[in-house]
Amino acid sequence: MAFKKEKPIHSLVAGATAGAIEAFITYPTEFVKTRSQFGGLKKEGPIAIIKSTLQTKGITGLYSGCMALVIGNSMKAGVRFVSYDHFKGLLADSQGKVSAPRSLVAGLGAGMMEAIFAVTPSETIKTKLIDDAKRAQPQYRGLVHGTVSIVRQEGIFGVYRGLFPVMMRQGANSAVRFTTYSTLKQFVQSNARPGQQLPSTITFGIGAIAGLVTVYTTMPLDVIKTRMQSLDARLQYRNSFHCAYRIFTEEGLLRFWAGTTPRLARLVLSGGIVFTTYEAIISVIGGRTPTE
Template sequence: MSTDKSWKSFVAGATAGAIEGFVTYPFEFAKTRLQLIDKSSTTSRNPISLIYRIVKNDGVAAIYTGCIPAVMGNTAKAGVRFLGFDAIKDLLRDENGHLTKTRGAVAGLGAGVLESVLALTPSESIKTAFIDDRQRAQPRYNQGFVRGLSRMIADNGVGVFYRGLVPVTLRQASNQFVRLGSYNALKSLIQENRSDPTKPLTGTETFALGMVVGVITVYATMPVDTVKTRMQSIDARSHYKNTVDCFVKVAKHEGVLALWKGSTARLGRLVLSGGIVFTIYEKMMLLLN
């Protein structure tokens, strides 16, 4: 992959990630809060009701708790994701430049691992800790992002940045295996059945395709996402030995369906996210070229 193409993939992906991260953050906030609610709680499981109640009681800013690290992470992860995806795709093409659908999915998996290790785990860990802390009777990290983060590091050490690395990497690898693999396969299918296969998809087609891919991704990967959130909660060490133990305990004590807790909120975010991020990425690549 040429240096010229590399920076274009990174810039296009990072731009798409920044816009998508900010626009869809309230859904991410609601999903994370719902995943942190235990079975005995009487709090509403409806994400819209949750957002409405928090805005009513604490103001609009409350549903953007943890937004700064999340958007920063989203910007970096999307840049790394598309850079990695394009680079791995180029490595997996045959001598004729053709990429099979299976190899496209494998490229997505590799991109997911890269974005998790290099960008996402630190931002997700901090975001989850901020949201978890806010619902405590006496929050410790609510003095603003910089002071709150400093106190978090003082309490937990720098290891807090990579809390939940295994479940985050599992989630991102599975996410991008499904998401980028599905997008690549469906996009190729649409273009192959056109009179001019080289013609780019329109903005409307790309947005619709991204939304469809978002639905597929949510239900295929939700259990891993739920375990990831539990493993990044402030009290995770006292509740779970490791990722497998978390899977088992959630399914055993709360029921298997608890692994899909927060699906509606995540669906709202990823459907919108898929439409936004793929459309902006494709348009940015056209612009940069």
């Protein structure tokens, strides 16, 4: 599919806005997913986590660590779309077309960029806040206090804990999601009238399918990431490979898919919301117009 390369500022604004909206709408599913991935003898299902949180913390308990994700997701989506457009421009052939393998590489590169510049710090803080919130007496009073405390206790590298699994997860996430989305979108457009803009419902559906595929292919990396960013990670795991080994030998292979249901709910909604919002904002501010 040929395209007019989007201006970086357009991609940044549209991506950041879409990311912030998506994070706030879907955060309760992220909260439940993260809680279900922590270690320990007691394994709670999604419904049990929701019930216990509502009983002890109220509805606001489902939003523990929310601002960390909203801010991080906004930055992440902005970096992701800017990077993806940039890499696609570099990898496009002389006719301006990008093949599926090249789209995969562009998505992988975008995922690596967002992991380094946005995702790891926000995910580490969010995970620690959620882990801390389930204690009888939480030590963090909110996003700012929690961030300052983490940096004071562990240094700046404390918010970059789990960087390797985050880079692997985000690289795989973006590679799979963008490739699936681009391939499906190209297929749908090839069967539409030339120049016809896809309805938002179709864009949402394509994005949702991309989210579904992404979940099942990258779930083990997400579980390792969560464990490496928990409060007691330094006491249990030497590195990501040791973490994966302990999960496999002590809890079994299926534990790598813990939290699949809430993550599936989030990424299916996320894929639809992000791509629909992004495309809508791009069209409003005079951005890219895909062509045949």
